[in-house]
Amino acid sequence: MVKKLAADTNAQVQVLNTEGMLLGDSSISSTPIPVKILTPDVIQAISGENGVYIENLHNEKVLHVSVPIKNKINYIAVLRLSSSLEEVYNVIKKLVLFFGVVITASSLVALVIGFFIANRLTKPLNMVKKATQEMAKGNFKVRAQKISNDEIGVLADSFNKMAEELGQLEEMKNEFISNISHELKTPLTSIKGFAVTAMDMVGENSELYEYLNIIDEEADRLSRLVDELLDFSKIELNKIKLTFDDVDINCLIRETVVALKPVAENHGVNLICEKNNDNLVVYGDKNRLKQVLVNLIDNGIKACESGKTVKVVLEAKERAIIKVEDEGHGISESEMKHIFDKFYRGKNSRYSGTGLGLAIAKKIIEEHGGSITVESEENKGTVFTVTLPIKYQ
Ligand SMILES: Nc1ncnc2c1ncn2[C@@H]1O[C@H](COP(=O)(O)OP(=O)(O)OP(=O)(O)O)[C@@H](O)[C@H]1O
Ligand SMILES: [Mg+2]
Incomplete structure (x- = not known):
């Protein structure tokens, strides 16, 4: 049985x-x-x-x-x-293995598909994001690439339209500043010319002489402002033309310091320049480089109380390094991000300018393949560092 x-x-x-x-x-x-x-x-x-x-x-x-x-x-x-039960266990083991492989493989496939779908969605968004960031930096020529016809495509279209309109407005603004500055120059030259002639006519002892002198000085100040505005619009419209030639940096610093000595003395500030005997030559536009130095030294003088010092130092490493150091009120961290912005003037600036000096300086130095940086400590002082490529030493 x-x-x-x-x-x-x-x-x-x-x-x-x-x-x-x-x-x-x-x-x-x-x-x-x-x-x-x-x-x-x-x-x-x-x-x-x-x-x-x-x-x-x-x-x-x-x-x-x-x-x-x-x-x-x-x-x-x-x-x-x-x-x-061995056979049963073998079957179970095979089943577990089989399901393990199937689950892993399908997870991988899902992951790959998910990645592609996410990429397809985020790629056009990232392109719009990049374009907006670029525009935030002031580049109105940037356009977002339209990849799809969905909502993101519509967003790219709207962005491009907005960028175009902003670009046109920016151009109009720059053209306007450029034209108005030109128009201002002629009457200013006449005012100054007639003030000087009238001063000669009335003589130093006349009461009128003082008034005419004020007119002359104010015309000079306005003239400087108009020059800065003109420079600015040229830079913005990319019309600035640099005339490159060999520039002896030591000589340039000395000349600038000598020219600004009277301004420093007026403020009771010591202006000194540390001698460097190297024959350091940079290939650049002498007048424009001088303009940068004048602004940096002028800023230093304006930041200093009477009795303080502004020092210009020249070093030569792989590049020419010009440092303008002052013992002034310094720049706070919140202001630091803005000082190179156009039209930015510090809150505790005692002397008014257009706030274009550093924006222009930065552009000029960049056109020379150099850099301009700043370090500052509040109530201690500020150091502006300009580096320029050396042509020969
Ligand atoms: N050495 C410095 N110490 C303290 N603050 C400074 C110094 N240099 C620049 N700044 C700040 O940065 C601002 C911008 O400087 P920038 O030279 O561009 O304009 P400005 O001197 O006010 O006017 P402009 O140079 O057009 O006559 C200044 O108003 C000032 O607040
Ligand atoms: Mg300035």
Whole structure:
């Protein structure tokens, strides 16, 4: 009977009596040696219930299922089926592996698709962002590339339209400043000319002489402002023309310091320049470089109280390094970001200018392939550093 059952089920079949004694075994051809099997499944079957037990036999898991056999009144035997679980475990392992590979692969595919979709969405947005940042720096010629016809495409279109209009307005403004400055120059020259002539006519002892002198000085001041405005508009319209030639930097510094000595003295400020005997030559526009130096020294003088010092130092490393150091009121951190902006004038500036000096200076130095930087400590002083490429030494 056990043999027949084993053939049907593919399992080892055993029959035990109600004490657990082995009566028949499908894996043994003869009658088995009487031996008691009292594994948990058998014990449960003896007590009248179905028993299940998984045994670890030589690293192999074996499932035992025991069921009690009953005649009409009593339990008379136990039928025990045993089968190796190895194959089942192998199937489970294969399934786990299969699902692991499928999940990993599909996650990777999802990731790649997600990346491409995100990129498709963010690329046009990034292009618009870059264009806006560029425009915030003052470049109105920048345009956003239109990649798609969706909302982002519409945004790029609107941005480009706005950039074009702003560019036109900016150009109109610069043209206006340029024209008005030109128009102002002629009457100013007449005012100054007639004031000087009138001064000559009335003579120094006349009461009128003082008034005419004021007119002359104020005309000079206005003239300087108009010159700065003209320079500015030229720079903005890219019409500034530099005349390059060999410039002896030592000589240039000396000349500028000598020219500004009277201004410094008027403010009670010491203006000194540290001698450097090197013959340092830069290829540049002498007048424009002088204009930069004049503005830096003038700013230093304006920042200083009477009795303080403004010093101009020249060093030569790989580049010519000009430092303008002052002992003035310094520049606060919040102001620092703006001092090179056009028309920016410091809050505690005692002397009014147009606020164009540094903006023009920066542009001129950049046109020379140089740089201009600033370091400052409030109430201690400020150092402006200009570097320029050296032609020869
Ligand atoms: N050495 C300095 N010490 C303290 N503040 C300075 C110094 N140099 C510049 N600044 C600040 O930076 C501002 C801008 O300087 P910038 O030379 O551009 O304009 P300005 O001197 O006011 O006018 P302009 O030079 O057109 O006559 C100044 O108004 C001042 O507040
Ligand atoms: Mg200035």
